[in-house]
Amino acid sequence: MKVPGLLGATWILLRKDLLLEWRSRSRINALIFFSLATLLLFSFALGPDTALLRRGAGGYLWLAVLLASVLSLGESFRVERENASLEGLRLVPAPARAIFLSKALANAVLLLGLAMVLVPVLVAILDVRVVLPLPTLLEILVLGALAIAAPGTLHGAIASHARARDVLLPLLLFPILIPALVAAAKSTALVFDGDPMGQVDSWLGLLGSFDLLYWALGFALFPRVIEE
Amino acid sequence: MVLTAAVLIYGAWLALAWAPPEREMGDVYRIMYAHVPLVQMGLLAATINFACSVAYLLRASWRTDALAEASAEVGLVFAALGTTLGSIFGRPTWGVFWAWDPRLTSMAVFIVAYAGYLALRRFVDDPEKRAVWSAVAGIVIAVDVPIVYFSVRWWKSLHQMQSSPKTVDPQMVYTLRWNILGYFLLFLTFLGLRYAIALAQRRRETTVPEPARSVSRAVAS
Numbered sequence: 001m002k003v004p005g006l007l008g009a010t011w012i013l014l015r016k017d018l019l020l021e022w023r024s025r026s027r028i029n030a031l032i033f034f035s036l037a038t039l040l041l042f043s044f045a046l047g048p049d050t051a052l053l054r055r056g057a058g059g060y061l062w063l064a065v066l067l068a069s070v071l072s073l074g075e076s077f078r079v080e081r082e083n084a085s086l087e088g089l090r091l092v093p094a095p096a097r098a099i100f101l102s103k104a105l106a107n108a109v110l111l112l113g114l115a116m117v118l119v120p121v122l123v124a125i126l127d128v129r130v131v132l133p134l135p136t137l138l139e140i141l142v143l144g145a146l147a148i149a150a151p152g153t154l155h156g157a158i159a160s161h162a163r164a165r166d167v168l169l170p171l172l173l174f175p176i177l178i179p180a181l182v183a184a185a186k187s188t189a190l191v192f193d194g195d196p197m198g199q200v201d202s203w204l205g206l207l208g209s210f211d212l213l214y215w216a217l218g219f220a221l222f223p224r225v226i227e228e
Numbered sequence: 229m230v231l232t233a234a235v236l237i238y239g240a241w242l243a244l245a246w247a248p249p250e251r252e253m254g255d256v257y258r259i260m261y262a263h264v265p266l267v268q269m270g271l272l273a274a275t276i277n278f279a280c281s282v283a284y285l286l287r288a289s290w291r292t293d294a295l296a297e298a299s300a301e302v303g304l305v306f307a308a309l310g311t312t313l314g315s316i317f318g319r320p321t322w323g324v325f326w327a328w329d330p331r332l333t334s335m336a337v338f339i340v341a342y343a344g345y346l347a348l349r350r351f352v353d354d355p356e357k358r359a360v361w362s363a364v365a366g367i368v369i370a371v372d373v374p375i376v377y378f379s380v381r382w383w384k385s386l387h388q389m390q391s392s393p394k395t396v397d398p399q400m401v402y403t404l405r406w407n408i409l410g411y412f413l414l415f416l417t418f419l420g421l422r423y424a425i426a427l428a429q430r431r432r433e434t435t436v437p438e439p440a441r442s443v444s445r446a447v448a449s
Contacts, residue, residue, distance in 0.1 A: 151368060158361045162351040172348060172365060175341035176372045179379040206379055213371065221364045224285060 006101075009094035013102030020079065021110065028110070031072055032117055035064040039121060050127060057128045058189030062144065062181055065115050070170050072110055073152045076103060077160035090226065100153060100222035104215070107156075108142075108149035115141045131194040140187050143207040147180035150214040157225050183207040232417050236410040242403040250400075259317045261404055265411035266310030267335065272415070273303020274338065274370060281366035284359055290434070293359040294426035295419075296366060297349060302418045304342045306411075311335045330380040337376045341369040355433045 004012060021028060042060045043053055053060075080086040089099055119137070122128050130137060152173055159169040187203035243261035250257040280296035283289075314332070315325045326332065345365050352358040 154364065154368065158348070158365065161357070162348065162361075163353070164347075164351050168344075168348060168351055171344040175337050175344060176368055178337055179372070179375045182379045210375060213375070214368075217368060217371065221285075221367065224360055225364055227360070 003093050006095050006098055009092075009098035010101040010105070013089070013094070013098055014105050017076070017102055017106035018109065021106065027072075027075060028113075031068050031110070031114060034071065035068040035114060035118055036121060038064040038067055039118065039125070043125065053126050054128050054192070055189075057122050057126050057192055058187075059185040060126075061115065061118055061122055061188055062185045064118060065111055065144070066148065066174070066177065066181065068114055069107070069111055069148045069152055070173065073107060073156035073173075074160065074166065074169055076107055076153075077156045081160060086226065096223035096226060097219055099226065100218055103157075104149045104153040104218060107153055108145045111145040111148055112141055115145060128192045130191060132191045132200065136200060137188070137191045139204060140184060140191065140207070143204065143211055144180065144184035144188075146211045147184065147207055147214065148177060150211065150218045151176050154214075154218045154222060154225065157222065180207060180210045183210065229417055232410070232413040235406065235413055239403070239407040239410040242406055247399050247403040248397060256317070256320045259313055261407045262411075263310055263313040263317055264404065265408045266306050266313060268310075268408065269411055269415040270303050270307030270310055270335075270338070272412075273299040273306060273419070274342075274373065276419075277303065277342075277366050278370035281363040281370070284363040285367075288356075288359065290355075290359075290427060290430040293355075293363070294430055295423050296362065297426045298419050298422035300342050300345055300349075300366070302415065302422055304339060304346065305418075306415060307335060307342075308339050311339065328380065330377050333380045334373055334377040338373050341372065345369060355430060 039060055042056075042063070046053060046056070077086075080089070090096065119130075119141075123130065155169060155172045155176075159165040159172060162168050183203045183206040187200050187207070190200045190203070239261070243258050247258070247261075249255050276299040277296050280292040280299065284292045284296065311332070314335075318327065319325050345362060348365055349358055349362050352361060
């Protein structure tokens with residue numbers, strides 16, 4: 001039998017993760033409704049001032065995605081702990097880094113999908129307008145989802161084996177993600193409000209560098225995290 | 229320890245009585261003699277933690293793991309104290325306790341991130357896994373703090389740039405240097421004690437305990 005290389009193994013594992021996600025759609029649905037509820041909570045907490053809500057829309061979008069990401073990341077390693085399937089994966093003759101790449105990509109795809117569902121909702125309930133071209137918004141969503149997914153997968157793997165994992169994951173993850181949150185929220189706000197000063201590109205640059213750095217770190221360190 | 233106390237007391241006397249008051253801020257600025265060294269020692273601790281984390285992943289050793297634990301905990305105390313003093317200092321000079329300035333914000337992230345790191349250490353029971361995972365978490369945090377600094381710098385900044393010794397009264401420079409030395413010695417003392425405790429804990433966790441004597445034999449003897 002041919003042993004798949006890094007990319008081949010990543011592709012197979014990614015397909016497995018996404019298939020699992022698709023077969024149990026109840027988890028995706030729960031995630032979507034969780035973030036919708038979060039968006040509603042933000043709106044109620046800040047009162048009925050539409051102008052104020054509209055100005056904060058970029059921030060709410062990413063906070064909703066961030067809060068949902070903690071649930072989805074925890075879940076993505078909980079299914080591996082069940083029936084000790086992570087042990088099984090480690091025994092497969094595939095590089096451990098393929099597990100990182102596939103897990104992080106699967107989480108990024110999930111978060112991207114979630115963000116793409118939430119944007120039209122923001123347009124509807126907060127009356128925001130997408131001023132900049134749609135590809136720019138898509139670029140922000142992709143980079144933002146990637147930024148949460150890489151450190152999230154690394155810390156998700158760590159936290160899933162510790163005690164009090166539900167508290168530990170956000171405690172480890174949120175401080176790390178602050179630069180990504182700043183860049184993603186700021187650039188999304190520019191998409192909604194218009195960008196007369198041309199700042200979007202520099203925020204995207206920051207977000208892109210964050211992605212590069214943390215995907216590289218995760219790629220390098222993940223095998224040590226799951227070793228026995 | 230006696231030396232540490234002596235230098236700290238001398239430094240405090242210099243700072244409170246000997247150094248001249250500042251032209252704009254008067255006596256208020258004297259809190260700077262504690263604020264600056266504390267924050268510096270916090271950053272030094274983070275550097276030690278990062279170096280120990282990398283060293284542990286390259287070559288596993290309880291010594292580097294214990295030093296990483298000690299530096300994170302002592303550094304967190306120093307950084308939190310330094311930031312609190314800075315906040316108290318900010319009220320009379322800037323008019324606010326807190327501002328969304330790059331350095332303040334990086335320190336806040338620093339404190340929360342290392343609190344998470346220490347929580348991770350508490351929540352993992354297996355000493356080897358704890359060492360590897362916290363080394364990974366330590367590296368991730370150390371990489372993050374500079375990015376936070378730069379990302380927030382793009383907002384407007386309030387914090388003064390570092391003064392160079394050339395533009396400052398030599399008496400103030402002298403006082404600050406003694407205080408930095410004093411807090412450095414204090415930091416080393418804490419770090420050494422905490423390191424010894426951490427190493428002893430590792431020893432206790434990793435050595436196999438003596439087999440328990442059965443109750444009947446204990447009663448018989």
